[in-house]
Every structure is written in structure tokens, then in C-alpha cells.
Amino acid sequence: MDKIAQNREFFKADFEILKQIKTDKQKGIPAPSFQKEYDSNSNLIELPPVSKDILVKPNVLDCINDRRSIRKYSDEKINLSELSYLLWATQGIQTVKDKFSALRTVPSAGCTHPFETYLIINNVDGLKSGVYRYLPLEHKLLFIKTLSNIDDEIDKATPNQPFVQGFVSKSAVVFAWSCIPYRSEHRFSITAHKKILIDIGHVCQNLYIASESLNYGTCAIGIYDQDIIDNMLDLDGENEFVIYMACLGKKL
Template sequence: MGRYEQQRNFLKSNFLEFKHVKTDKIKGLPQPPAVKPYSSSSVIVDLPEFSGDIAGQATVYDCIKSRRSTRFYAQESLRLEELSYLLWASQGITGATKGGLMLRTVPCSGATHTFETYLFITRVEGIPQGVYRYLPVEHKLLFLFELDEIDQKIDAITLEQPFVPNFAKKAAVLFAWSTTPYRSEWKYDISAHKKILIDIGHVSQNLYLASESIGAGACAIGIYDQNLIDDVLGLDGEEEFVLFLSAVGKKRE
């Protein structure tokens, strides 16, 4: 029991302690940027528009009922329109409050949205293999770099999966969500970290249901090489680091 105590306490509410904390927001310190900047000379990939028709005749009920973690994928590529939809469903911006807070397709504690979406793309029609980052404000893709032997690198990142070994490299896309914790710490201080973990669950579930609606399957991945993926993506591992992964591909018949 002793070795679990600290982690169990982390799962509990600490509001009574938090309400006595003077957060950086209360101190008047500047709010961190809501999204990660990029160079004006970067290579940008336009994402096509889509409508609700992309989900076919699937209902929310059908998607919830049919959703399973999918580890076997067809060789079929995702269409760029479908990837556009999945990115919007999991991190897209749908509006803003009068105070300027961004509203997205997923709920988030205090609209702090600490996540960045990185993509290891192997099979998406119309764009080359490589590593990309989603730009939610513009709803575009930022091309980061090509990755030699991308499937082998994905295999190394995702380590020894317990149910179906090596499945992630066979997906069309590997989503990798990083977190910049200070976006939440600025507002929630010692309560931020539990909120971040709750928030990533909303993102993952939206990706599951959106994938299901287009005949694709997703599988969340919590077993990965932290240092390797942070290094591949050029993250410092402290102020920004990968928090969760999900493989996505068309379902195998």
C-alpha cells in the first residue's frame, strides 16, 4: 500500500489546498502563449474542408457502441479530408469567449489547452511521409521533417506492446500529443497536473469516436519511450514533452 499512496493521493481533489495558493495568474504574470509559434518560412500544408457528410450514416450511438481499440489496419491510406476531420474533432477550434478564450471540440479545464498535436504520417493521400504538427488556429499542417525509416522509428518509440506487438508502425498515422504544463500551471498551480491528464482523455475519446465514424480505428498508447520521442520531436522534456499517443488507420476487413 505504501508504494501506491503518493500516486493515489494525486488522483484526489486538492481544492482545499489550492484555494489558498496565489497562482501566477493572480500575481499578474503574463499568460503563456495559447499555441506554439512557428517560423513564417515553414512549409504549410492546407487541410481540405469537410462537412458532416464525412461521417456517412454513423450516429453517435453507433460510434459509442462499436468503438474498440483497433490494432489491425488495412493497407488503405487515409484521405487528407479524413485526416482534416480527425484533427478538427480532437483539437479543432469552434469559437471563442468574449474574454478571448479559445473554444475547441473537446472540453478543457479553464480553456487552458496545454496540448500540441504531432503526427507521424505514413499513409495519407496527397502528402509525403514525415513528421508534422497541427496548427489549430489556421487548421493547417506544419511540415517538420522527413524521418528516415519512419516505421522502424515508430516501432522503437512504442516499445513492446503487450497485446499486438509492433502494431503502431502499421497504422496510417501516429498521433502524439505533447503538453506544455505551464499553460495550465499559470492558472491552476498545484491542481494543473491532474487536470491535464483528465483533459487528454477527452482528446483521445474524441479521436476514437471520430475515427469510428469514418470506418477507421484508433488505439491509445500509453507505453512509449519518453526520451526517444521527445528527442525525435525536438522537445526539451521539461517545458514540453509527449504525454499520450494514438495510432489510427483504416480497419482491416
């Protein structure tokens, strides 16, 4: 079977395969935590409570109808309340079921939620430029590090954009969603990976709709340098790696 045929098979439903496998969950192995641990001495930033009062376009029909991929942004800063809302809309926790699972604002196969949200902040009021991670359980930001020449670093990580070169570094913030595959593999074994790819689509679509409700511009990024972006976020590239990105800013 050639490579294209193999990839097409990957698209298809695979529950029959799962029936033949004893997963780690079935073996009684504890599930991984739904949020990465962090040093208790880390620099944490409180995020404002999410409020519908910040919405510019509260009608979901308008948001769906007007949604487009926007690659040109103004120099105007976005504020922390708006960023708080966007983070909640894409990975916010609504109900904690137990220490291994939680219901969120996006669906996920088996409630496994295998993603972490990293932010490359470039133009957010009250935040210095650099790399952050969202802590959905606490609804806080964890500051990771500053970046020297942040625009150049972003451009290196997102080369060869087909429509507008270098547009990502002009955005206010870059969302970089990492994947921790074992969160899903624990429950679904070798059938997990298609589900992970489906789930990340839900996350980015929520960002599009939430951004439109603020009259922001968003663009998903499928072309990026895997090694550069993983190194930028201090990921090992095997047990955790970036799976999708998007950037946003205020529309021109």
C-alpha cells in the same frame, strides 16, 4: 507514506490546496499562448474544410457502441479530408476568446488546453511521410521533418506493446499529443497536473468516436519510450513532452 499511497492521493480533489496558493494568473502574469509559435517561412499545408459528408456512420449511438481498440490496419491510404476532420474533432478551435484562450471541440479545465498535436504520417494521400504539427488556429499542418526508416523509428518509440508487437508502425498516422504544462500551471499552480491528465483523456476519446464515424480503427498508446518520442518531435522533455499517443488506420 509509500509511493502507491502518494499516487492515490494524487487522484483526489485538491481545490482546498489551491485556495492557499497565489497563482501566476492571480499575480497578473500574462497567460501563455494557446498555440506554439512557428517560423513564418515554414512549410504549411492547407487542410480541407470539415464536412459531415465524409461520415460513414453519422449516428453517435452506433459509434459509441461499436468503438473498440483496433490494432490491425489495411494498407489503404486515408485522405486529407478525413485527417482534417479527425484533427478538428480532437483539438479544433470553435471560438477564439482572446489571444490566450479559445473554445475547442474538447473540454479543458479553465479553458487552458495545454496540448499540441503532432502527427507521424505514414500513409496519408498527398502527404509525404514524416513529422507534422497541427495548427488549430489556422487549421493547417506544419511540416517539421522527414524520418529515415520511419517504420523502424516508430517501432523504437513504441516498444513492448502487450497484445500486438509492432502494430503502431502499420498504421496510417500516429497522433502524439504533447503537453505544455505551464498553460495549466499558470492558472492552477501545483494542482494543474491532475487536470491535465483528465483533459487528455477527453482528447483521445474524441479521436476514438470520430474514427469510428469514418469506420477507421484507432488504438490509444500508453506504452512508449519517452526520450525517443520527445527527441523525434524535437521536444525539450521538460517544458514540453509527449503525454499520450494513439494511432489509426483503415480497418482490415
